Amino acid sequence: MSFVDHLEELRWHVIRAVIALLIFTVAAFIKMDWIFREVLFAPSRPDFWTFELLCKHFDYCVGEANFTLQSRTMTGQFSMHITAAFIIGFVVAFPYIFWEIWRFVKPGLKIKEQKNSMNAVLAVSFLFFLGVVFGYYMVLPITIQFLANYQIDPSIVNQFDVTSYISMVCFMVLGCGLMFELPVLIYILSKMDMMTPKFMRTYRRHAIVVILFISAVLTPSPDMLSQLLIGIPLVLLYEISIFISAYVQNTKAKEEF
Numbered sequence: 001m002s003f004v005d006h007l008e009e010l011r012w013h014v015i016r017a018v019i020a021l022l023i024f025t026v027a028a029f030i031k032m033d034w035i036f037r038e039v040l041f042a043p044s045r046p047d048f049w050t051f052e053l054l055c056k057h058f059d060y061c062v063g064e065a066n067f068t069l070q071s072r073t074m075t076g077q078f079s080m081h082i083t084a085a086f087i088i089g090f091v092v093a094f095p096y097i098f099w100e101i102w103r104f105v106k107p108g109l110k111i112k113e114q115k116n117s118m119n120a121v122l123a124v125s126f127l128f129f130l131g132v133v134f135g136y137y138m139v140l141p142i143t144i145q146f147l148a149n150y151q152i153d154p155s156i157v158n159q160f161d162v163t164s165y166i167s168m169v170c171f172m173v174l175g176c177g178l179m180f181e182l183p184v185l186i187y188i189l190s191k192m193d194m195m196t197p198k199f200m201r202t203y204r205r206h207a208i209v210v211i212l213f214i215s216a217v218l219t220p221s222p223d224m225l226s227q228l229l230i231g232i233p234l235v236l237l238y239e240i241s242i243f244i245s246a247y248v249q250n251t252k253a254k255e256e257f
Helices: 003-030 032-040 049-058 076-108 111-115 117-149 162-179 182-191 197-202 204-218 224-256
Strands: 068-070 159-161
Touching: 003 032, 003 076, 032 076, 032 162, 049 117, 068 162, 076 117, 076 162, 117 162, 117 182, 117 224, 159 162, 182 224, 197 204, 197 224, 204 224
Parallel strands: 068 159
Antiparallel strands: none
16 A cells, blocks of 8 residues: 555544544533532542442541532633543543554554454553543542542542543543553554563562552552552552563564574
8 A cells, every 4th residue: 555545544533533532522512510419529439439348347447538620711611621621532532442443553563463353452441541540540539539538637628620630540540541551552662672570570679669659649648458459450460561562572472593
């Protein structure tokens, strides 16, 4: 195919991906009253599933979050309506969007790699949704609870702008979804000989320190339980990435032999 033909092919993949994104965005926009009440605001309530589980099994019980939400700009609620609908639409449509990207890349791969294309789509989608669930049920409620009840002085009342709250919820959950794509990134870098299991094992301690730092940033709460709930899955993700890098290296060594 010529360069122009490639651009034409890419254009149709992008168009189909955008159409899927718009469909789910419009659906989320229509049902936003339920989404705001049952999804976006749910992690701030003490009856949220995570808090009930922590209270029952770890004696980590929380009370009502000490804050109120306000809209301080004329377009605040409407802009957040659109932003939240778009991000939710992207999260739901992510497998199809990635599938369209993969369909464009697929013809340039080897036959053996093409056979594993469906596995790649499933793996990327699974890790993304796993990260979204992790962010929504673990990172988000603990962060909201800490920030909502944090006060420098009792005279200061927490009255957050709805734009700030929704932006934090959406981008924190989306960020966790993308962060869980680490094994896929390591797989690609290992295929390109830019990452090796030896390198990852050598700098394992440094990686753990970075992970603990990330856990401390994502969970400003000083208690150790919150940081462990975030840090342990990330460490496991790093260990899985080492295994994947070793698998890629061994496979390439067998093919060369």
